[in-house]
Amino acid sequence: MGAHNAHYETAGTRERRPDHVTIAAKFDRYARFYQRTAKDIVGGAWLWSIRWNYDTDPYRDPLPPILLVFNEIGARSARTQIRNIAALTRHHWEGQPDREGAFHSYRGKIPIVATRLDLLRKHGPHGPVFWRFGRKHREDLWSAVGNPREEATLRQRAQAYRERQAQEKRQQARQAAQREARRPSCTRCGQKLTDDRRRMTETFPEPDHNWRPGVCASCEADVLHQEKEQERVEAEERQRQETEANRPRSLFRRR
Numbered sequence: 001m002g003a004h005n006a007h008y009e010t011a012g013t014r015e016r017r018p019d020h021v022t023i024a025a026k027f028d029r030y031a032r033f034y035q036r037t038a039k040d041i042v043g044g045a046w047l048w049s050i051r052w053n054y055d056t057d058p059y060r061d062p063l064p065p066i067l068l069v070f071n072e073i074g075a076r077s078a079r080t081q082i083r084n085i086a087a088l089t090r091h092h093w094e095g096q097p098d099r100e101g102a103f104h105s106y107r108g109k110i111p112i113v114a115t116r117l118d119l120l121r122k123h124g125p126h127g128p129v130f131w132r133f134g135r136k137h138r139e140d141l142w143s144a145v146g147n148p149r150e151e152a153t154l155r156q157r158a159q160a161y162r163e164r165q166a167q168e169k170r171q172q173a174r175q176a177a178q179r180e181a182r183r184p185s186c187t188r189c190g191q192k193l194t195d196d197r198r199r200m201t202e203t204f205p206e207p208d209h210n211w212r213p214g215v216c217a218s219c220e221a222d223v224l225h226q227e228k229e230q231e232r233v234e235a236e237e238r239q240r241q242e243t244e245a246n247r248p249r250s251l252f253r254r255r
């Protein structure tokens with residue numbers, strides 16, 4: 001934000017010429033000038049951005065500010081002039097309220113700031129003597145051309161977001177710890193079940209061909225192996241008994 005790059009307009013000469021209508025009309029010309037792009041530059045940069053060193057974010061920031069300095073007219077007369085000009089130029093400077101109404105966004109608008117020479121003399125250029133059109137109070141120049149409410153709101157929102165994130169993280173850690181504490185153990189070796197095996201045990205509580213609920217994967221492998229081993233031994237035993245049972249008969253038949 002280059003307040004020092006603001007273009008200056010002096011108004012209100014002794015003859016009170018140009019009057020507020022003339023001054024207001026100048027802002028139409030400024031607005032047109034701000035629309036002009038440099039034809040000789042690829043991409044068509046804004047002409048003003050080449051002439052003035054004013055660092056802006058085109059998606060957020062307003063156009064370069066314009067400062068009106070009133071000279072040699074009475075304070076009351078200047079106030080009236082400024083009000084009249086503000087009323088006539090509203091479409092150039094009025095911002096859009098943000099969705100929560102916390103601040104105004106001035107993208108594509110011209111920040112118009114007015115002051116009086118006697119105020120500048122009295123308080124100096126850093127004093128709170130600048131009135132931004134659309135605002136209630138005079139501010140220092142930096143605040144007047146800037147958007148302190150937007151900055152404060154965005155800072156608050158960022159802070160609130162960080163706090164929400166931290167809170168969510170703590171909540172997740174708490175839930176993970178609770179989950180861990182409730183995690184069932186393998187009914188065979190006592191080791192905690194993995195999420196997968198726990199879920200599978202809940203979904204398929206009955207044993208199946210190659211599935212044993214409630215135990216860890218390594219115990220399941222052991223159990224299945226043992227069962228198969230057992231079956232094999234039993235099958236052999238049956239085979240042996242059958243052979244045994246058949247033998248006398250065959251012997252008998254042979255007899």
Ligand SMILES: [Zn+2]
Pocket residue numbers: 186187188189190191215216217218219220
């Ligand atoms: Zn186990």
